[in-house]
Amino acid sequence: MAKDPVRVLVTGAAGQIGYALVPMIARGVMLGPDQPVILHMLDIPPAAEALNGVKMELIDAAFPLLKGVVATTDVSEACAGVNVAVMVGGFPRKEGMERKDVMSKNVSIYRSQASALEKHAAPNCKVLVVANPANTNALILKEFAPSIPECNITCLTRLDHNRALGQISERLDVQVCDVKNVIIWGNHSSTQYPDVTHSTVTTKDGEKAVPGLVNDDEWMKGGFIKTVQQRGAAIIKARKLSSALSAASSACDHIRDWVIGTPEGIWVSMGVYSDGSYNVPPGLIYSFPVTCKDGKWSIVQGLSIDEFSRKKMDATAIELADEKALAYSCLN
Structure with a gap:
């Protein structure tokens, strides 16, 4: 029917x-x-x-x-x-x-x-x-x-999520569909934190952790993060226009996974209303790793957060709190 x-x-x-x-x-x-x-x-x-x-x-x-x-x-x-x-x-x-x-x-x-x-x-x-x-x-x-x-x-932080997948795919010379579970934490801005700590690549020998495969801490904590954060500006510089194609595709990905559901064992990044998970202040729209089922999203819980990640996550939360205060001041 x-x-x-x-x-x-x-x-x-x-x-x-x-x-x-x-x-x-x-x-x-x-x-x-x-x-x-x-x-x-x-x-x-x-x-x-x-x-x-x-x-x-x-x-x-x-x-x-x-x-x-x-x-x-x-x-x-x-x-x-x-x-x-x-x-x-x-x-x-x-x-x-x-x-x-x-x-x-x-x-x-x-x-x-x-x-x-x-x-x-x-x-x-x-x-x-x-x-x-x-x-x-x-x-x-x-x-x-x-x-x-x-x-x-x-x-929408799925665009940043997809950019992160693309960077790992290129770095490791693997298919992008074999890379999973990157995370975008925080704001869709230059303070966002693209995190590969928990991401993996599917190989013929099974799932392999991205940090071990990349084996370059300096790149993962430096060049990789900066590239994802500034990708939009780089595309504008190259095209003289914004990244419309990838933004539109990512918007479709966001809604499709939300409505239809994420595959088992895979999470995606969405900017959602914080409930206090991972010590992110409630009352902000903050990007978290989520899974989706039956038209609803759920924040992935229980991920370990190291000191480097904590600082990055807190910095983008502070920016969002400042933006919120500025926005609310414009309501008066």
Whole structure:
């Protein structure tokens, strides 16, 4: 029996990431090859013509799973009945802007969009925030959409997670699908901590620990971390554009694993509401290793944390607490 369509909202849909993301959703990359979707696309009024162009292309592509397209600049219409919301739209930092100016703009955007989701989204809507500062934007959204369970509001650190997998794959000259259980702790920013302490590689001789295979502590605690932290900037320097393709693919990975579940023995990184695990202060949206089952995520518990990791995890938590304070000051 055919499944009922799932309504998926993409904000900022006429932008670079949105343009890469919507065909992936329509093709079944996000929710599976047998799940019909109705796409809701939102953008700002100046982008209305471009948004209509994206809608025309979606129609022209004749995706079998795509059962409808809503393209609008009205936030209430965009949020009506949506089951999944991917929040790509945000205000980017521009030259000469202070951090508080950017935060103030995004607080205003996410306050408005949260209110619309609160009023119009389907019950139990799952939300993924992509736009930066992603963790703090998700926190603001949570504040103004109180009926959406806090466990249903997440932010994207899967891009960083996938970047870490890619770096280990290249370093060891192995297939990326054979590398598992890297961790991104903390903020989707340059303070994030990509951690390979617990990661492994599947070899013909069984599972091997990444630290032993790499056998280069200096690289793992230096060059590897820096490369993952600064990968977005490196891509902008190379392309003169942001990493839209990998961000869109990672957003699909995030939602797919959340909805369908993670394979046995594998965890992924998601920015989720802290419950105090690993001594991370409650009340922050912080990236943890998680497993997913039956549409719910659970933080992986009981991992040993060495002194180096503890310092890195605490540093990114401090940055998130500062961002939270700055965001809340913009609410007044």
